[in-house]
Amino acid sequence: MINYPSSKLPDIGTTIFTVMSALANEQQAINLSQGFPDFNCPEELVELVAKYMREGYNQYAPMPGVLHLREKISEKTEKLYGYRPNPETEVTVTSGATEALFAAITAIVKPGDEVVVLEPCYDSYAPAIRLSGGVPIYVSLALPDFHVDWEQVKKRISSRTRLIIMNTPHNPTGAVMTQQDMQTLATLTNGSDIFVISDEVYEHMVFDERQHTSVLQHPALRERSIAISSFGKTYHTTGWKIGYAIAPPALTNELRKIHQYLTFASPTPLQLAIADFMENEEHYLRLPDFYQQKRDLFMELVQPSRFELIPSAGTYFQLLKYDAISDEYDVDFAKRLTREIGVAAIPVSAFYHDKADHKYLRFCFAKGEDTLRKAAERLVQL
Structure with missing residues (x-):
């Protein structure tokens, strides 16, 4: 029998980002969990990459x-x-x-x-x-x-x-x-x-x-x-x-x-x-306005819901507090939200070493307007 080395990180498993994205794919849910845009980068940037690849770099x-x-x-x-x-x-x-x-x-x-x-x-x-x-x-x-x-x-x-x-x-x-x-x-x-x-x-x-x-x-x-x-x-x-x-x-x-x-x-x-x-x-100088418009739209759309929110001051993430909706542990609530409502988010307890649960979920608003509208429509139904 092989004596495999003991783990250097025995308490670390698959990240919550991987777990929630996989669940979103399985349930065909709108994925506002992992922090990535669902729109493309500037076309000029793509052309530049292709140019340098063709030139042999x-x-x-x-x-x-x-x-x-x-x-x-x-x-x-x-x-x-x-x-x-x-x-x-x-x-x-x-x-x-x-x-x-x-x-x-x-x-x-x-x-x-x-x-x-x-x-x-x-x-x-x-x-x-x-x-x-x-x-x-x-x-x-x-x-x-x-x-x-x-x-x-x-x-x-x-x-x-x-x-x-x-x-x-x-x-x-x-x-x-x-x-x-x-x-x-x-x-x-x-x-x-x-x-x-x-x-x-x-x-x-x-x-x-x-x-x-x-x-x-x-x-x-x-x-x-x-x-x-x-x-x-x-x-x-x-x-x-x-x-x-x-x-x-x-x-x-x-x-x-x-x-x-x-x-x-x-x-x-x-x-x-x-x-x-x-x-x-101009690209990076315009980014604050670009993402603030997305934040404001997401907030406006979610406002009629039972979630509580404080407007994000930065990043492309918005926290929503759900204690008026459920007293479930945030991981359980996030998974249920994905399965039953069809919107995936990240439970904030995943960012605490002791998994402290303050009833917050993190939603990524780096998405197209249609995606945000469809997600908000589902969240408001809760």
């Missing part, structure tokens, strides 16, 4: 990413956040933001290190921490608007704290951090050896005249932070898995050591096409 890209793309990322960062990272030593192209997160966490966290994680949180954070021998220290965002309770964060920081992971705009809640939040974080980490990973993949989806606040805008944070973003979110190309990380040279050097053994490099024609398409600044 089909071999390995440089490990840190195509230099032209890193230069365009640097230029864009300066325009948006007033800081121009060195494309040679501070910008790394990755195979999606999730790879960037894993590489960043692995580069920083050593056995016994503690990592402050604000939850509900994206489900890749804690497994990456644990695989590096670190200890996640969870701090819950404060209800009902899911803001950061900085007093609670301070209480959980110890001599073993190595890293704080931030996420703004926030998945799954849609909350957006403020300049005051960033200043508090800068003050909290000042004079310490605590690093920051800032997950900013929804940076272009901030609503109601709010502005995205990046760690890159704050010199005191910038010197200790890795900022991560995603072209998949910005250009409606989640399947391409192209993201990037911006960090000081010393952190970039360590991140690249991990990155080179994860994917080495991301697809060359995709990188070249994105670099060219970045000349079209």
